[in-house]
Amino acid sequence: MVKFVFLTMLKIVLLGTGNLATHLFEAFAQSKEANVVQVFGRKNVGLEPFKKKVATTDNPGELQKADIYICAVSDNAIELVAQYPPNKEAIVVHCSGAVALSALPKEIKRGVFYPLQSFTKGRQVDFSKVPVCVEAENQEVLDVLLALGKSISHTCISIDSEQRKALHLAAVFANNFTNHLLHRASTICQEYNLPFSLLKPLITETVAKLDTLSPLEAQTGPARRGDTDTQQKHIKLMNDIQDREIYRILSQAIQDTYGN
Amino acid sequence: MVKFVFLTMLKIVLLGTGNLATHLFEAFAQSKEANVVQVFGRKNVGLEPFKKKVATTDNPGELQKADIYICAVSDNAIELVAQYPPNKEAIVVHCSGAVALSALPKEIKRGVFYPLQSFTKGRQVDFSKVPVCVEAENQEVLDVLLALGKSISHTCISIDSEQRKALHLAAVFANNFTNHLLHRASTICQEYNLPFSLLKPLITETVAKLDTLSPLEAQTGPARRGDTDTQQKHIKLMNDIQDREIYRILSQAIQDTYGN
Numbered sequence: 064m065v066k067f068v069f070l071t072m073l074k075i076v077l078l079g080t081g082n083l084a085t086h087l088f089e090a091f092a093q094s095k096e097a098n099v100v101q102v103f104g105r106k107n108v109g110l111e112p113f114k115k116k117v118a119t120t121d122n123p124g125e126l127q128k129a130d131i132y133i134c135a136v137s138d139n140a141i142e143l144v145a146q147y148p149p150n151k152e153a154i155v156v157h158c159s160g161a162v163a164l165s166a167l168p169k170e171i172k173r174g175v176f177y178p179l180q181s182f183t184k185g186r187q188v189d190f191s192k193v194p195v196c197v198e199a200e201n202q203e204v205l206d207v208l209l210a211l212g213k214s215i216s217h218t219c220i221s222i223d224s225e226q227r228k229a230l231h232l233a234a235v236f237a238n239n240f241t242n243h244l245l246h247r248a249s250t251i252c253q254e255y256n257l258p259f260s261l262l263k264p265l266i267t268e269t270v271a272k273l274d275t276l277s278p279l280e281a282q283t284g285p286a287r288r289g290d291t292d293t294q295q296k297h298i299k300l301m302n303d304i305q306d307r308e309i310y311r312i313l314s315q316a317i318q319d320t321y322g323n
Numbered sequence: 324m325v326k327f328v329f330l331t332m333l334k335i336v337l338l339g340t341g342n343l344a345t346h347l348f349e350a351f352a353q354s355k356e357a358n359v360v361q362v363f364g365r366k367n368v369g370l371e372p373f374k375k376k377v378a379t380t381d382n383p384g385e386l387q388k389a390d391i392y393i394c395a396v397s398d399n400a401i402e403l404v405a406q407y408p409p410n411k412e413a414i415v416v417h418c419s420g421a422v423a424l425s426a427l428p429k430e431i432k433r434g435v436f437y438p439l440q441s442f443t444k445g446r447q448v449d450f451s452k453v454p455v456c457v458e459a460e461n462q463e464v465l466d467v468l469l470a471l472g473k474s475i476s477h478t479c480i481s482i483d484s485e486q487r488k489a490l491h492l493a494a495v496f497a498n499n500f501t502n503h504l505l506h507r508a509s510t511i512c513q514e515y516n517l518p519f520s521l522l523k524p525l526i527t528e529t530v531a532k533l534d535t536l537s538p539l540e541a542q543t544g545p546a547r548r549g550d551t552d553t554q555q556k557h558i559k560l561m562n563d564i565q566d567r568e569i570y571r572i573l574s575q576a577i578q579d580t581y582g583n
Binding site: 138139161179180181183186188192193194196218220222225226228229230231232233234235236237238239240241242243244245246247248249251252254255256257259261262263264265266267268269270272273275276277278279281282283284285286287290292293296297300301305308309310312313316317319320 | 398399421439440441443446448452453454456478480482485486488489490491492493494495496497498499500501502503504505506507508509511512514515516517519521522523524525526527528529530532533535536537538539541542543544545546547550552553556557560561565568569570572573576577579580
């Protein structure tokens with residue numbers, strides 16, 4: 064099977080038409096080892112952008128034969144969509160960080176193909192920099208998924224379901240929660256008539272620092288210094304009760320981390 | 324006074340030898356309109372790196388005459404150090420985000436020169452991209468500080484003490500708190516034997532998105548979608564009680580923001 068990967072193009076059917084499916088489709092269009100032969104979408108309207116580029120269908124009964132079926136759908140649609148592939152010798156994967164491998168039907172060659180990135184409609188992503196985390200129940204399937212991942216990304220590693228869930232959780236902290244804090248910062252700016260753009264160089268530097276320092280080493284600020292005077296002033300400045308709660312809890316967490 | 328700025332070099336005495344003082348010294352070394360003539364430090368050891376480049380002293384009685392004295396010291400040392408300048412016609416500024424202008428002695432030409440960035444020892448900073456926020460009690464001093472700021476940065480604006488405190492608070496959310504969340508993400512990775520580097524492209528993209536989207540628009544994730552199943556799974560995965568508390572509060576805050 065590994066040899067097969069390098070001898071002929073892997074045929075892929077993509078199930079899903081959302082952000083992830085769109086970005087995967089574009090990534091595989093650049094790949095020399097894999098080729099999307101068909102895109103399936105439950106709603107015809109979602110298929111529109113694909114119609115000029117590839118065969119499409121909204122009928123599960125019309126799925127083509129392929130080597131790999133990629134279920135790039137929302138978590139709660141995975142179980143349903145994973146039933147559709149017609150040939151039981153094919154590999155069927157889902158792309159979710161939060162769903163276990165065992166959520167796919169037992170009787171198929173099941174796997175996970177999880178690209179760790181936050182995809183946004185209309186935003187180009189350099190897929191070669193997106194880590195792909197794969198999982199399978201046997202080495203044969205795993206080898207195919209590793210080759211598939213490496214055909215579109217510099218980083219493709221094998222992790223188990225527990226690790227993937229933990230990585231997804233860590234991503235919630237690193238992306239969802241940080242983004243929400245940036246939203247809160249922008250709201251504070253707005254309230255005091257300050258352009259949010261003033262904070263951009265600081266935000267960029269916060270991330271750039273991680274090239275040379277761990278976040279543990281990079282920490283600065285009043286909570287890190289144990290500067291309770293400044294913290295008191297800040298708390299008085301906040302009109303939003305949720306801002307104050309978040310400020311209090313994260314300051315406490317920082318102080319506990321550094322033993323202040 | 325404004326004309327003066329452009330006719331002769333502004334003479335600066337820098338009070339302080341820490342991160343900010345070091346970065347300011349390097350920025351002014353590139354400036355054509357301002358020149359650091361002396362660096363003061365309370366401890367001789369802090370002065371060592373400056374000695375080959377500029378006159379230095381650890382004796383407040385030996386401060387040279389200058390146009391501007393920049394107190395680049397920690398917040399609690401500002402009041403003390405601001406007493407040192409020998410000529411009362413000079414401008415004396417502090418560089419703190421959290422300290423009011425009125426903390427400086429009344430009888431001097433006082434002002435604030437606040438560069439909004441997180442400075443780290445040994446990390447080069449492109450000062451031209453660091454916003455400088457200035458404040459003064461009259462237009463004459465303000466014009467000098469604006470010219471001084473523009474001599475080292477593309478962005479120099481005038482804001483009042485209340486705005487500056489709010490900006491400093493917003494910076495705590497955007498830098499200190501986000502960095503701590505990245506630390507928590509890295510701890511979760513460590514616990515599950517995952518390299519933190521897997522998260523780097525996601526973190527970079529979180530910030531890159533802000534070029535085209537507001538953080539309010541860019542929000543994704545289980546809390547944004549109201550996906551309580553995934554949130555329940557995440558909570559079970561966390562062994563640290565503080566991780567769980569932060570997860571709960573930030574998820575709630577996101578849900579409240581989007582009305583889930």
